[in-house]
Structure formats: C-alpha cells, structure tokens
Amino acid sequence: MPVSSTEAHDSADAPPFTELAVVGAGPAGLAAAVTAADGGLQVILLDAADAPGGQYYRAPAPGLGATRPEALHHGWARFAGLRDRLDRHRGVGRIRHLAGHQVWAVERTGADWTLHAVTGPDGGGSAALRARRLLIATGSHERQLPFPGWTLPGVVGAAGAQAMLKSGLVLPGRRIVVAGSGPLLQAVAVSLARAGAQVPVLVEAGGYGAYGRAPLVLAADPGRLREAARHGAALVRNRVRVLTHHAVTAVHGTDRVEGVTVSRLDREWRPLPGTGRRIDCDTLAVGHGLVPLLDLAVGLGCATRCGADGVAALVLDEDLRTTVPRVWAAGETGGIGGVQLALTEGELAALTVIDEARGGARGRGARRVIALRRARRRMRAFAELMGAAHRPGPGWIEWAAEDTEVCRCEEVTAGAIRTAVDELGAGDSRTVKLLTRAGMGWCQGRVCGFAVRELAGCAAEAGAPDRRPLACPVPLSTLARAVRHEDG
Amino acid sequence: MIRIRRRTAARTPAGVAGAEPGPGFEITFDGSPVHALPGQSVAAVLWAASVLSWRTTRVNGEPRGAFCGIGSCFDCLVTVNGLPGRRACLLPARPGDVVTTQEGDGHAGLLH
Numbered sequence: 001m002p003v004s005s006t007e008a009h010d011s012a013d014a015p016p017f018t019e020l021a022v023v024g025a026g027p028a029g030l031a032a033a034v035t036a037a038d039g040g041l042q043v044i045l046l047d048a049a050d051a052p053g054g055q056y057y058r059a060p061a062p063g064l065g066a067t068r069p070e071a072l073h074h075g076w077a078r079f080a081g082l083r084d085r086l087d088r089h090r091g092v093g094r095i096r097h098l099a100g101h102q103v104w105a106v107e108r109t110g111a112d113w114t115l116h117a118v119t120g121p122d123g124g125g126s127a128a129l130r131a132r133r134l135l136i137a138t139g140s141h142e143r144q145l146p147f148p149g150w151t152l153p154g155v156v157g158a159a160g161a162q163a164m165l166k167s168g169l170v171l172p173g174r175r176i177v178v179a180g181s182g183p184l185l186q187a188v189a190v191s192l193a194r195a196g197a198q199v200p201v202l203v204e205a206g207g208y209g210a211y212g213r214a215p216l217v218l219a220a221d222p223g224r225l226r227e228a229a230r231h232g233a234a235l236v237r238n239r240v241r242v243l244t245h246h247a248v249t250a251v252h253g254t255d256r257v258e259g260v261t262v263s264r265l266d267r268e269w270r271p272l273p274g275t276g277r278r279i280d281c282d283t284l285a286v287g288h289g290l291v292p293l294l295d296l297a298v299g300l301g302c303a304t305r306c307g308a309d310g311v312a313a314l315v316l317d318e319d320l321r322t323t324v325p326r327v328w329a330a331g332e333t334g335g336i337g338g339v340q341l342a343l344t345e346g347e348l349a350a351l352t353v354i355d356e357a358r359g360g361a362r363g364r365g366a367r368r369v370i371a372l373r374r375a376r377r378r379m380r381a382f383a384e385l386m387g388a389a390h391r392p393g394p395g396w397i398e399w400a401a402e403d404t405e406v407c408r409c410e411e412v413t414a415g416a417i418r419t420a421v422d423e424l425g426a427g428d429s430r431t432v433k434l435l436t437r438a439g440m441g442w443c444q445g446r447v448c449g450f451a452v453r454e455l456a457g458c459a460a461e462a463g464a465p466d467r468r469p470l471a472c473p474v475p476l477s478t479l480a481r482a483v484r485h486e487d488g
Numbered sequence: 489m490i491r492i493r494r495r496t497a498a499r500t501p502a503g504v505a506g507a508e509p510g511p512g513f514e515i516t517f518d519g520s521p522v523h524a525l526p527g528q529s530v531a532a533v534l535w536a537a538s539v540l541s542w543r544t545t546r547v548n549g550e551p552r553g554a555f556c557g558i559g560s561c562f563d564c565l566v567t568v569n570g571l572p573g574r575r576a577c578l579l580p581a582r583p584g585d586v587v588t589t590q591e592g593d594g595h596a597g598l599l600h
Contacts, residue, residue: 048559055558060505060507060527061526061527061528061580062527063509063510063525063526063527063528064502064505064507064509064525064526064527064528065507065508065509065510066505066506066507066508067505067506067507067508068504068505068506069505071504071505071506072501072504072505121578121579121580122574122579141556141558141560142556151550151552153540153541153551153552153553154540155555156554156555156557157555157556157557157561159556159557159558160554160555160556160557160558160577161557162557163557163558163577164529164531164532164535164554164557164577165501167529167532168527168528168529168531168532168533168535168536169500169501169502169505169507169525169528169532170501170528170532170535170536171501171535172535172540172554173540194499194504195499195500195501195504196499196500196501196503196504255541255551256540256541408552408555408561408563409562409563410547411545411546411547411548411550441562442562442565443560443561443562446560446561447555447556447560447561
C-alpha cells in the first residue's frame with residue numbers, strides 16, 4: 001500500500017508522518033526496525049526490493065517455490081527470526097514495510113525529514129513521507145578494478161553471480177573462475193560450487209597473512225575464525241584451489257569468455273612478468289570487496305572518513321549517530337564489516353534512537369547497549385584489519401592496458417584517462433570526468449569511481465565520497481511533481 | 489558417526505534450494521522462444537537459457553549483459569515489449585514478454 005499516491009502528493013494533504021524511518025531492509029535495517037518497534041516506536045521501513053533481507057538474505061522469488069531457501073545461505077535462522085518479528089509488528093501496525101520503494105532523496109523540513117521514493121518495477125510511481133528520525137541502512141555494492149577483457153559477456157560481478165543465484169536460482173556458466181580480493185570471494189566460490197558449477201580456482205590478489213599478524217584482533221572475534229575454517233573446509237570439499245597473491249590479468253574469447261590468464265603479483269599488486277598461466281573457463285566472477293552506498297547520507301551532509309579499505313564510510317559515534325542530528329546509520333554504510341556487525345549495529349542504533357525519543361532516559365536496554373557496544377568494537381577492529389589486508393595495492397593500475405575500458409557505461413579507456421592527466425593537466429577525478437566522460441553514464445560512476453580516482457593518481461582524493469543528488473534514476477515527471485508540491 | 493552426504497549426479501541451483509516452481513511460461517528473445525519460471529527476472533531467464541548478452545554498446549557496438557546483478561551498473565539494459573532501457577536484472581519476466589537486443593541507446597526506432 002503506497003503511503004502517498006501521486007494524487008495525494010498533488011493535493012494539499014501533508015505526507016504521512018512517522019517517528020522513525022529506516023531506509024533499507026537488509027540485516028542492519030531489519031534489526032533496527034524490529035528493535036525500535038519492540039521499544040514502542042512507530043516505524044516505517046522502506047526498501048527497494050519486494051521482500052525483506054537485502055542482498056545478504058536475498059531469497060528466491062516466491063513463484064520459484066524454494067522449499068529449502070536456507071541451503072543457499074548461512075545464518076538463515078537468524079533472518080527467519082527477524083522476519084517473523086517484522087511480520088508481527090506489521091500485523092499490529094507498529095511497522096509499515098514499504099517494499100518496492102527506493103528512496104532517491106531526503107530533505108530537511110523543519111524538525112522532520114521528508115523522504116522521496118520511486119515505486120513499482122519501472123520506477124513510475126512515487127511516494128513521500130515525513131519522519132522525525134532517520135536511520136540509513138543502505139548497504140553496499142561491489143568494487144571493481146578494470147583489466148583487459150573485463151567487459152566481455154561471461155565476466156560478471158562475484159557478488160552479482162551470488163545475487164542472481166540466490167534470487168533467480170541460475171548460474172552464469174558451468175566452469176567459473178572466481179577472482180578479486182576479500183573474504184566475500186570464499187562465500188561466492190562455495191555457493192557457486194554447491195549450486196552445481198565447477199570452480200577450478202579462487203584467485204585472491206591479497207593474502208591472508210595479515211590476519212595472522214594480528215592475533216589479538218583475531219582472538220577477539222572467534223566467530224570470524226569459525227567462519228574462515230568453515231569456508232576453508234568447504235573449498236577443499238568442493239575441489240576449489242585457492243591462489244593468493246595472484247590476479248586475473250586478461251580474459252580470452254571473442255563473443256564470450258573462453259579462458260583467463262592468471263598472473264602472480266608482487267607485494268604492490270604488480271603482475272610479475274612471465275608468470276601468466278591460462279585457465280580455461282566459460283565464466284569469470286570477479287570483485288574487489290564492497291563500497292558503502294552513501295548517496296542519501298552524503299546528500300544530507302553527513303561526514304565521512306576513509307576506511308582501511310580505501311573507500312569512504314560514514315563517521316559514526318558509538319551510538320551509531322552520524323554527524324547530522326536525528327540521523328543514524330548502521331551496517332555497511334559505516335564501513336564494510338559483514339552481516340554480524342550489521343545485525344549488531346542495527347539493534348544498537350535502534351536502542352539509542354529509543355532512548356533519544358524518550359528524552360535521553362536510558363531504559364531497560366542499558367545492559368544490552370553495553371554488550372552491543374563491546375561486540376561492535378571488536379568486530380569493527382576486525383573489519384579494519386580485513387579492509388587493510390585486501391585493499392588494492394597501487395600496482396593494480398598496471399593491469400589496465402591503454403585500450404582497457406575503465407568506465408563501462410561511457411566506454412572510456414585507461415589510455416584516455418591517462419591522457420587527460422598527463423597531457424591535458426587534469427589534477428583530480430572531477431576534471432578527468434569532464435574531459436573524458438568517465439563516470440557520466442547510467443551508473444554515475446558507481447562501478448568505475450574507485451578505479452578512475454586511482455588512475456588519476458590524486459592521493460588527496462583517496463576515500464572521498466561520491467556526490468550524487470539523486471540516489472537512483474527518477475522520472476522527470478516525478479521530479480516535476482515534487483517541485484510543484486514545494487511551490488504549492 | 490559418519491554422516492552420509494546425499495549428492496545427486498547433476499546439482500543445480502533449483503535442486504539445492506528444493507525448488508518446486510509454479511507453472512513455467514514462455515517469453516521470446518530476438519524471436520526465439522525461451523522458457524521462464526515464475527518470479528525470475530528477465531536476466532535470470534536469459535542466463536538459464538545460456539544467453540549472456542542482450543545489448544550492444546552505444547560507442548563501439550560491443551555485446552553486454554548482466555554484470556552487478558543488483559541494479560546498480562546498468563549494463564543489463566534491454567528492450568522489453570518495445571521499451572528500451574529496462575534493467576533486466578530487476579524486471580520480473582511475464583508470460584509473452586518480447587525481449588529484443590538493445591542496440592546503442594535503444595532509441596533508433598524513434599527516428600522513424
């Protein structure tokens with residue numbers, strides 16, 4: 001049920017009001033919404049997808065009749081519990097779950113926030129609502145680095161292959177090389193193999209040695225050690241070979257992937273000459289970690305920091321407040337840290353929202369808050385270690401040949417970007433963008449942003465947030481209506 | 489105790505998830521019939537039929553298909569029932585959908 005139809009928007013009716021709006025129904029947003037509702041707050045939960053769960057707990061479409069959706073997931077019981085609580089709160093009207101609502105902007109309206117969303121599969125509908133407090137749990141998307149052949153059909157995002165598997169029960173091919181960096185690759189390789197693909201090798205550009213050099217951080221997060229052991233055993237069982245300090249430096253094929261070249265890397269991630277080996281495959285699933293989705297938060301003026309992984313994340317205090325009053329954030333928006341951290345932060349953020357709504361009184365959740373804060377600190381320490389271990393080394397830019405496309409939308413090559421910097425004097429990625437159109441296409445730099453910044457070689461920009469006034473495509477008619485409403 | 493792992497000869501994602509889908513239907517891709525299952529996105533239907541590209545780029549005419557799988561990269565744009573620029577990874581397939589390769593920006597038809 002839309003909160004405010006287009007017609008209502010045009011009329012003099014004020015948009016509906018809620019005490020707390022949670023944007024994103026992934027692990028962090030779900031945990032936050034049900035905790036806040038448990039504490040008596042009226043909550044509206046907005047999410048772009050048709051069903052709750054986010055990307056991590058993405059479930060097969062109902063029409064596919066999956067009787068064992070948990071077989072595609074870890075920790076499904078935790079999600080099922082959250083979903084049941086959500087259903088109960090929806091039943092008594094304490095949470096309104098607005099599925100299929102993608103928030104494209106938030107603006108300040110007096111003491112409240114006004115959220116604007118597009119609705120429906122084609123984004124043709126619109127909705128607006130007002131909230132006293134805002135909690136941003138918009139998650140992340142995958143980071144990509146360009147290399148020769150990465151635009152060929154059959155090269156897919158590692159997280160993308162996982163998402164398509166979970167929701168559509170499909171695989172992109174039969175023999176899939178998994179490559180890139182970060183712990184997500186292990187989960188992807190295991191999922192693809194369990195679903196019937198042959199995964200000959202997992203190619204990790206970083207290494208796992210850095211974890212061993214921080215035994216105290218590891219010991220403080222035993223859940224992570226168990227997870228690593230479980231993945232390691234599953235990789236062996238599914239005959240997936242793991243190559244660390246290696247990268248896919250070329251893709252072969254004319255119409256689609258027929259094989260890849262895997263090269264050994266030095267400590268700076270430069271390919272070592274003469275180490276390239278060809279591996280036959282019909283698909284490459286590739287990704288280099290995740291990037292927080294900060295469009296709404298940056299649009300509101302929330303401060304960011306550069307994480308150890310080299311990308312921007314929100315500055316948050318220990319109660320998950322952003323630097324803007326009445327705006328909280330949880331999960332990957334505060335830095336990539338995984339599902340347990342997202343669940344912890346969602347709950348913790350909601351408890352502090354409840355306290356503030358009650359005028360600062362620490363309620364019955366006081367002891368829980370202390371335990372959650374402690375858990376969050378150790379998981380955040382692990383996340384920093386993880387980010388540093390898999391942050392792309394500066395030598396990766398040697399993977400990109402002159403004619404390698406960096407911006408997939410506008411088909412801008414690494415050569416064009418280097419020319420803009422070396423010959424035309426571009427000193428920052430914005431000037432590179434204006435001279436080459438890198439990042440000006442459909443995706444607005446979401447895929448190429450990190451790579452363009454690094455190729456432009458502007459150290460001062462490292463970890464600076466992207467700025468996009470609209471968080472998703474919005475029809476001009478919707479924008480026009482929003483403006484008319486303001487004028488009225 | 490030794491736990492015996494049951495493993496069928498050919499594992500599939502549907503088998504792993506114990507999928508018992510509702511009745512399937514057909515869509516067409518560039519004139520050829522393609523079988524679809526209820527709830528699958530257009531991209532999932534095409535992947536299941538081993539089709540990996542359904543767009544050619546505006547500048548160099550290169551083939552592209554689904555990449556990010558979650559609606560943020562826009563590489564999976566496709567023409568569905570005559571409307572170009574639809575994100576195949578987000579759009580649920582419906583019976584009788586006519587899916588065609590999107591060339592360039594997909595607006596060539598408007599010139600005529």
